[in-house]
Amino acid sequence: MGIKEVEPVQINVKEQFEARVSESVRDVFQVEELSLWYGTNQALNSISFSVKEKQVTAIIGPSGCGKSTFLKTLNRMVELNTNVQTRGSIIYQDVDVFDPKVNLVELRSAIGMVFQKPNPFAKSIFDNVAFGPKIHGVRNKKKLKEVVELCLKRVGLWDEVKDRLNDSALSLSGGQQQRLCIARCLAVEPEVILMDEPTSALDPISSAKVENLIEELKELYSIVVVTHNMQQAARISDHTAFFLHGELVEYDRTDRIFSNPQDQRTKDYVTGRFG
Amino acid sequence: MRLPSLKTNVESTQSVVVTKQKLTQKSFVTNLGDYLMEKLFLLLGTLAIFILLLIVGFLIREGSDALREVGISEFIFGQSWYPSSSEPRYGALPFIISSVMVTVGALLLAVPWGIFTAIFISEIAPKRLKEMLKPVVEIFAIFPSVVLGFIALIVISPIVANVFGLSNGLTAVTAAVILSVMALPTIISIAEDSLNSVPSDFKEGAYALGATKWEVIKNISLPAAKSGIIAAVMLGFGRAVGETMTVLMAAGNAIDMPIQHFLGLTVPDFLTSVRTLTANIAIEGSDVAWGSLHYSALFVVGMILFVITFIVNLIADLLINRQRGALRND
Numbered sequence: 001m002g003i004k005e006v007e008p009v010q011i012n013v014k015e016q017f018e019a020r021v022s023e024s025v026r027d028v029f030q031v032e033e034l035s036l037w038y039g040t041n042q043a044l045n046s047i048s049f050s051v052k053e054k055q056v057t058a059i060i061g062p063s064g065c066g067k068s069t070f071l072k073t074l075n076r077m078v079e080l081n082t083n084v085q086t087r088g089s090i091i092y093q094d095v096d097v098f099d100p101k102v103n104l105v106e107l108r109s110a111i112g113m114v115f116q117k118p119n120p121f122a123k124s125i126f127d128n129v130a131f132g133p134k135i136h137g138v139r140n141k142k143k144l145k146e147v148v149e150l151c152l153k154r155v156g157l158w159d160e161v162k163d164r165l166n167d168s169a170l171s172l173s174g175g176q177q178q179r180l181c182i183a184r185c186l187a188v189e190p191e192v193i194l195m196d197e198p199t200s201a202l203d204p205i206s207s208a209k210v211e212n213l214i215e216e217l218k219e220l221y222s223i224v225v226v227t228h229n230m231q232q233a234a235r236i237s238d239h240t241a242f243f244l245h246g247e248l249v250e251y252d253r254t255d256r257i258f259s260n261p262q263d264q265r266t267k268d269y270v271t272g273r274f275g
Numbered sequence: 276m277r278l279p280s281l282k283t284n285v286e287s288t289q290s291v292v293v294t295k296q297k298l299t300q301k302s303f304v305t306n307l308g309d310y311l312m313e314k315l316f317l318l319l320g321t322l323a324i325f326i327l328l329l330i331v332g333f334l335i336r337e338g339s340d341a342l343r344e345v346g347i348s349e350f351i352f353g354q355s356w357y358p359s360s361s362e363p364r365y366g367a368l369p370f371i372i373s374s375v376m377v378t379v380g381a382l383l384l385a386v387p388w389g390i391f392t393a394i395f396i397s398e399i400a401p402k403r404l405k406e407m408l409k410p411v412v413e414i415f416a417i418f419p420s421v422v423l424g425f426i427a428l429i430v431i432s433p434i435v436a437n438v439f440g441l442s443n444g445l446t447a448v449t450a451a452v453i454l455s456v457m458a459l460p461t462i463i464s465i466a467e468d469s470l471n472s473v474p475s476d477f478k479e480g481a482y483a484l485g486a487t488k489w490e491v492i493k494n495i496s497l498p499a500a501k502s503g504i505i506a507a508v509m510l511g512f513g514r515a516v517g518e519t520m521t522v523l524m525a526a527g528n529a530i531d532m533p534i535q536h537f538l539g540l541t542v543p544d545f546l547t548s549v550r551t552l553t554a555n556i557a558i559e560g561s562d563v564a565w566g567s568l569h570y571s572a573l574f575v576v577g578m579i580l581f582v583i584t585f586i587v588n589l590i591a592d593l594l595i596n597r598q599r600g601a602l603r604n605d
Contacts, residue, residue, distance in 0.1 A: 077483055082402055109485035119476035122499055132484040135494065181480070188484055 026053040028192055028222040029074060034088035036066075036073060038081065042246060043069045046088070049241060049251040051192075056214060056223045058237030058254065060230055062274070066246040067226045068116075071194050074224065075111040076104060092192075109136060112190035116197040118177035120169035120184070125152075125161050128169045128180055132188035151183040155213055175206025182213065193217065195225040199232065211236050230270055234258050242266045334581065338574035341365065345568075350575050356530050358559065358569040365572045367579060369532045373447065373549035374583070376533060377522055380451030380545060381458055381515040386508055388455070389462030393507075396463070397470040398492055409467070416460035424524030427453035432525065439546050445527030447549045453525050454518055458511035465510060469503020470496055502595040509591040516584060519553040528554055552580045 029051040036044040043066045051057050059067045072078040074090060076097060089096040097107060109132075120128050129148040130138075138144055148165070152158040157179045161172070169180055178198060185193060195214070199207035214223060214236050227233050233240050233254065240257040242249045242265075250257060250266040261267045268274055342350075345365045353366020396408050431452055432444030439448075473496050481491045497504070527548025535544040550558070556573050563570045 075483065077479065080479065080482060105485045105487060107485075108483055113483035115476065115479065115483075117476060119474075119480045121477055121480065121495060131481070131486075131494070135481075135484065135486050135490045184480075184484065 025055065027051065028053040028092065029224075030091040032089045032091070034070075034073065034090060035086065036069060036078070037085045039083045044073070045246045047248045048088075049248060051222065051224055052239060053222050054218060054220070055238040056218050056225060056236050058233035058240045059224065059226045059243060060228070060233050060240060060269070061243035062269070063228065065243040067243045068196050070243065071196050071224060071226045072113075074192075074194055075108050075113055076102075077108070077113060109188045110190055111192045111194060112185035112188060114178070114181050114185055114193065114195040114198050117201050118174055118181050120172070120177050120180050122168065122170060124166045125169050125172070125180065126165040129183050129187050132184060136188060147187050151186045152180075154186055154217075155179040155183040156209065157183060173206070175202050175209060178202060178206070178210055179213065182210075182217075186217075190221065192222045192224065195223065197226055197228060200228065207232075230258075230272075242269060244269070331581070334574055334578050338571055338578050341568055341571035341575050345572065345575075350572075350579065354532050356555075358572060363568065365568075365575075367552070367555075367576055369530055370550055370552045370555050370576065371579060371583075372543060373526070373533055374516060374551040374553070374580070376447050376543050376545060376549065377450045377454060377526060377551055378512060378515045380447060381454035382508065382512060384451065384455035385458040385462055385511055385515075389459050389507070389511065390466055390504060392459070392463045393466035393470055393504075394492055394496075397467045398488070398496060409464075412460050412463050412467075414460075415456075416464065418457075420457065420518060420520045421524070423453055423457055424521040427521060427525035435546075441546060443527060443548060445525060445548055447526060447533060447543075447545045447547065450522045450526035450549070450551075451545070453521055454515045457518060457521060458514045461514050462507045462511040465507035466500070466504045469500040469507070472503070473499040505591055505594055509588060512587055513584060516580070516587075517553060519551075519557050522551050523554045523557055526551065526554065528558060530555075552576050552583075556580075 027050040031050070032048050034044055034047040035042065047070060059070060061067045069078060073086065074092075074097070078084055086098060089098060091097075092107075092111070095102060121131060123131070126148055129151050130144045133144060133147050138147070149158060149162075152161065157176060160176060161167075161180075169177065172180060178201075182193075182198075198214075199210050202210065211232065214225065217223060218238075225233075225237065237254045239251065240254040241251040242257065242261075242263075244265055250261060250263045252262070257266060258270055261270060349365060350367050351371070352368055353364060354368050355364045355366050356369060357364045392412075396405055396412070400408060427449055428445070432446075432449045434444070435441065435446060435449045435452075436444030477495050477499060478491050481495045486494070528550040529548035530550050531547075533544050533547050533549045534541050535547075536542075556576055559569070560573055563573060
C-alpha cells in the first residue's frame with residue numbers, strides 16, 4: 001500500500017502556514033449552488049465555495065445550521081437518511097458526485113469520514129483497521145498487518161495497543177477509540193478526510209491529541225472538519241466557512257475570518273455574541 | 276426550612292435537634308411501603324420458581340413408577356411402543372427421532388427463511404413497507420395452531436403426496452413445512468428486533484469506508500445481532516418441538532421407527548408418517564387408565580421432551596454467553 005511515512009512536524013509553524021495558504025492551491029471540491037432538502041425542510045441553501053487540497057477547512061456555525069449535513073453531502077452519506085433531495089453540484093476529481101453513474105464504494109473510499117461519537121466496530125482493534133482493506137479485496141495477511149501497523153503508527157496509537165491488537169476496540173478509552181476510527185479511515189487510503197465534530201465527545205487531553213493529529217495529517221490529506229468550537233477552528237484550520245441557517249455566510253482564510261470578517265453576522269458569531 | 280439567620284440561638288439548636296431526630300429515626304410509613312413492596316416482589320419471584328419446580332417434581336413423581344419398572348434405557352433406546360399389548364413395550368425412540376426430525380426439518384426451512392426476511396425488513400425494505408410488514412408478521416404468530424394443522428391436512432399433505440408420489444401425504448415433511456411456517460413469525464420478529472437494535476453508528480462507519488449494503492449486513496449487522504438471532508432460533512425451536520396440535524394433524528402419527536436403509540446406511544425417512552413425543556402424549560393421554568404403568572410411561576415421555584428443550588436452551592445460553600465473553604461491550 002502506498003502510504004508515505006509521516007514527516008516529523010516542523011517547528012516553524014508560522015512559515016509553513018504562510019506557504020500553505022497561498023491562493024493558488026488546487027481545489028479538491030468545487031461546490032456550486034448546493035441546496036438540500038429533508039422532505040420539505042430545506043437544510044442547505046445555494047452553497048458555493050471551493051475546498052482546497054491538502055489544507056484543513058473548518059466549517060463553523062451554531063447548531064442546526066446545516067454544517068454536518070453539508071459534510072455528509074460531500075461523500076453522499078446524507079443519503080442514508082430517507083427523503084433527501086439535492087440540487088446543485090459538488091465537483092470532485094472533475095466528476096459531479098451526484099452523477100447517477102458515480103460508484104459510491106469508490107467515492108467513499110476516496111473520501112473518508114470520522115464521526116462525532118467514536119464508533120469503532122464491536123470487533124478487535126486489528127479487525128477495525130483491517131475492515132476497510134478487507135472489504136476492498138486485500139486478503140494477504142502480511143499486507144493487512146503492514147497496513148494496520150502503519151495506520152496505527154500514523155495516528156500515534158501503535159505503542160499504546162501493539163500488545164493487544166486482538167482486544168475489543170470497545171475496551172479502549174474514548175480518545176483512543178477516536179484515533180482508532182481515524183486509523184480505520186486512513187487504511188482505505190482516502191484523499192480527503194471529513195471529520196464531523198471529531199473532538200466534541202472527548203476530554204481536553206484527548207482532544208488536543210486529535211488536533212495535533214489533524215495538523216500532521218494535512219501534509220497528506222485534504223481535511224474538512226465541522227466544529228462548534230471556534231478556538232479549535234482557529235487553531236487547526238487554514239480556511240473557514242461560516243454557516244448560518246443553511247446558508248454560507250462567509251468563506252475565507254481562517255486568519256481573516258477571525259481577525260477581519262467581512263460580514264456582520266460572522267463578526268458577531270466569532271466574537272461570541274451568539275451561537 | 277427557615278434560614279438559620281432568622282432564628283434565635285435557642286431555636287436553631289432546637290432545629291438541629293429536630294433534624295437529628297429526623298435523620299436517625301426511620302419513618303414507619305415510608306419504610307412500611309418499601310418493606311411491603313420488597314416482600315411482594317420476593318414472594319412473586321419465588322412463587323414462580325416454586326411452581327416450576329413443583330411441575331418438575333410432579334413429572335418425576337408420576338414417571339418414577341415406569342422408570343423403575345421399565346428402565347430409562349428401554350425408554351430411550353427401545354424401538355417399539357406397545358403399551359396395551361399383553362407384553363407391553365415402552366420404547367420411545369421412534370417418538371424421539373420423530374420429534375427431532377420434524378423440528379430440525381422445520382428449522383432448516385424456517386431459520387434461513389426467517390433470517391433473510393428479518394434482514395429484508397430491517398435493512399432493505401423501504402420505510403413504509405417495513406412499517407407494514409412488521410405487524411403483519413406478528414399477527415401470524417397468533418394464528419391458532421389447529422387452523423394451521425387443518426391447512427396442513429387439506430392443502431400441504433395432498434401436495435406432498437403428489438410431489439413425492441405417496442399414497443398418504445401425512446408425513447414428517449408435511450409437519451416440518453407447517454411447523455416452519457409456525458416458527459417463522461417468532462424467528463423473524465426476534466431477529467428483526469436484534470438487527471434493528473444494532474447501533475446505526477456501526478453501519479454508518481462501515482458505509483463511510485465504502486462498504487456495500489451486503490458487506491454492511493454481513494460484516495456489521497449480522498455479527499452484532501448474533502446473540503439475538505441465536506435467541507430467535509432457540510425460541511423457534513421451542514415453538515416447533517413443543518407444538519402438538521399441528522403435528523398431530525399433519526404428521527400421520529404412525530408409531531413405527533421412521534427410518535429407511537439407503538446405500539447400507541440407516542437414515543431418517545422424512546416421507547413416512549411419524550408420531551412425535553408431544554403427539555403421543557396427546558393421543559394416549561386422554562384415555563389412559565390413571566395410575567397405570569402406561570400412565571406413568573407417558574410422564575416419562577414428557578420428561579424426555581423436557582430434557583431435550585432444557586439441553587437446547589442450555590446450549591443456547593452458553594453460546595450467547597461465550598459470544599459476550601469474546602467481545603465485552605463495556
